[in-house]
Amino acid sequence: MQSLNFESDDLAVTEEFLSNAYTRVQISNHGPHQVRTRIRREVLGSINFDQLDMGFDMAYDADPLGRVCLVTVHSGRIEENYHDSGPDTFTPGQTGLLTPPDLPYSGVIRTSRYGITMFDPAILDRVATNEGGQRVRVDGHRPVTIAAGNRLRRVLTHLQQIAADPDAANSPLTVTTASDYLAATVLATMSTTADNEPNAIDRHDAHPHTVRRAIAYMESHLGERIAITDIAAATFVTPRALQLAFRRHLDTTPLEYLQRLRLSAAHEQLGAALPGDGQTVATIAYRWGFTHPGRFATAYRHRYGRPPRQTLRE
Template sequence: MQFTSVDLERVESTWQQFVPSASLQNADPRSFRFDWRSEELETASFVDYRLSAQVHSRAEPQDQLLVCRVDAPDARVWSGRASLDAETVWMSDGTEVEARWDRSARVRAIVFDHQAAQSRARQITGDDRRELRTTGLAPHSVMDSQRWERMFAYLDQSLRDGIADDLLVAELERHALMITLSAFPTTFSESLRRPAQRAGAPGAVRRALAYIDANAHLAITIDDVAAASYISTRGLQYAFRRALDITPADALRRARLDGAHRDLRNGRGRSVGEVARRWGFSNSSRFASAYREAYGMTPALPST
């Protein structure tokens, strides 16, 4: 959905379709302009709008995870008596958050259905009893905030490109949720920040992960991983998806990135390119992009 309006009531009613608790207070209609864009995913909504006016807004999401960034030079964001950094994203699953700006702002948000997000987090971690709750409004770190911003930009461009395939849309939503849950403090933070969850995984998956850990520096293939796990390649793909919600190729790529990260951090190599090739990355630009996505920084050896 995309439109431009100068109707204050339309703005509030549109935003309330996504966050029923949202309200605009003390908005000045004399300088009012609203440019709205939203996209529906599988169980989440993508929102990006610009609002020109003196505005005081309030949101207290229910049955949702609201992840939001208010971008304005004079923006102030707070919850109760606690001020939030107006230059970074925040997340709430029920805590009231307010924002104020005097001229114009760009507001970017992803609204996840809480139950669907909880089910996916349980599936990925193997913890079927844990309730999903936020334990803080701000990201873990500046790097986590930047990683979320890059994810939002990628999601934005992908949706602008007009993706119509339901499987691709579902994968985009899964990616957005995992970046969000890993960036913010929640009851799943500890589980998500561990290496791949092995305890609750089938034996074939645990064997595959152990083989990947021991041999990621070698030119192994997914067929090799499957053979070492005593399962067919197709069966291994299915087992990984069911147990971890990733593919064996994802796990191998993560292990190689972790290995390259350790070597770079410890200065084991003459150049970034040499370390990348050692861990199976022949394309330096793709390696740099994947490294920044994983660690929030450009790959580099320690300065001497």
Template sequence: MPHTRSRRGLPEAFEFEGSGDAARDWLEQAFGARLRLAGELGDVRHHRTDHGTVAFDHLSIGGRVTFDADALPTLVVVDVLGGSITYTRDGATDTAHDGETILASGWQMPFTGNGECYDIRLTSITGDLLAAAVAEIDPARSGPDARFRSYVPHSQAAAARWRATVDELAASFPDVSAVLGHADASLLLGHTLLDTFPNDVVDGFTRAGARGELYGDSPSAVRRALNVIEDRADQELTLEQLASTVAVTPRALQYAFRKELGCTPQDYLRRVRLDLARQSLRDGSSDSVGDAAARFGFFNPGRFASDYRQVFDENPGQTMQRNPS
């Protein structure tokens, strides 16, 4: 079982371990909806960390399962850590494999699907948080009324940004007693979700040219910096350049990242680039491990391999061997 902090921020203690009807009942209670799980399931392990407006779950199912679920009371994003899982909702069917991200369904939307021997991380966002994130972009809207045009990320960089953000927040989410830090982290996650999946809230803005207009005078320098990192993840980008682009000093940006994400801007950028390197090995767009490393700014092979193992619990070559082509 993965246990490093970097590897998706997974906790070591699980709230439930079991199988059969006990597992079915547990999961329906945990997610607050009828899931209608069918199949052998195998061994089921589940852990949840709940922060009020945001919850992080780690779920592994050891057998083949199908589901025909009612609408969930939260919006749920799934990061696949192992195996694969398929969702059908709103007439669209999408499958995510290890290292990929998928939106289980739109807001208050039932869904069906299946998977076999999969290991996933789920991030749940309440309607109140989604509504707050939407209102910051378009104050004329009321409620969590975002309509998603696709349930897969709009780009590999967007997916890498989402996973890097969840990695850090799942590992060090501000305590609810730190009101400002907790609220900032929650809104950061809400906006990251809206920036990850195509939707009618942000689609009216160009991602490259109008990010500043989209968020106006938002106090979150981190939020603006994450947009820049997504857009320029494959380019040379120093701390000074990043800080200048979001109109703060390097020291202020470092402080903001520490406060909201618990890491430095450089650490976050490295994590996004490692994810992009992994995607390129997984989909065959890089011809070799060295090609993937150099493509995303890693010019020390030993350091790249070490960082990669720490985050993904495997060597880059092992990822490449699973290239479906």
């Protein structure tokens, strides 16, 4: 895509533009302000740098984007509903993963100015060395440390400045180098599935005791917003060691296991609900970190072979 500028005060026009420029999305106004949308895009090879100014509270429900999407909030806040780990909120000065490439996403943008950086996941595959040639995934939505977040934010700002320079943006060497630079920074600052050789400490820490401590922490924080970095910190290991331990002993990832625990908790509460106590599928799903009822129902049916409403009725 080429550079673009978009402005509109019309909700339907804004929805049509977002669907064409990003992915199919449904939006609505969830606040008192009138619709006002401003979007500017700079392009550097296959990387898009978009600056967005949403002058209203825009609720959105979107199909998978197909691209890695990093966000940096300048003002307001973004309340994102993560399909695998529940809701989280980005506030000014924070940077992270807005949505994985292959999952639908939803949330509310609260009168916010923010930037998003989108790129093909294949860039990560090219730079990383991953066992068996498997695709590299960013499997946490926050940088691994505060310092890592600051580093990622500086690199994104630098690359956006390069994209705004026509001479630099049209240089094939600059474009290739910038793509590798971005991928290397993401791999170094975010939790990913890249199979960089674990160090001796990580291999030592990836034992069954680590898994048991992590599961105990998950079970006591099921209704809270926790990321893989929180689990690793509570377990006294690195995120890399934590992921290695879960793959080695349970053949899964920490976040997949967390979703399994949350589904089990919701299943138990659905079965224990009594007629007339006011509980609904939506309220129970939200209690355990599932903010999108439709996606909760899909995950529940896949695990238990029937819709959650049927369990609630019984």
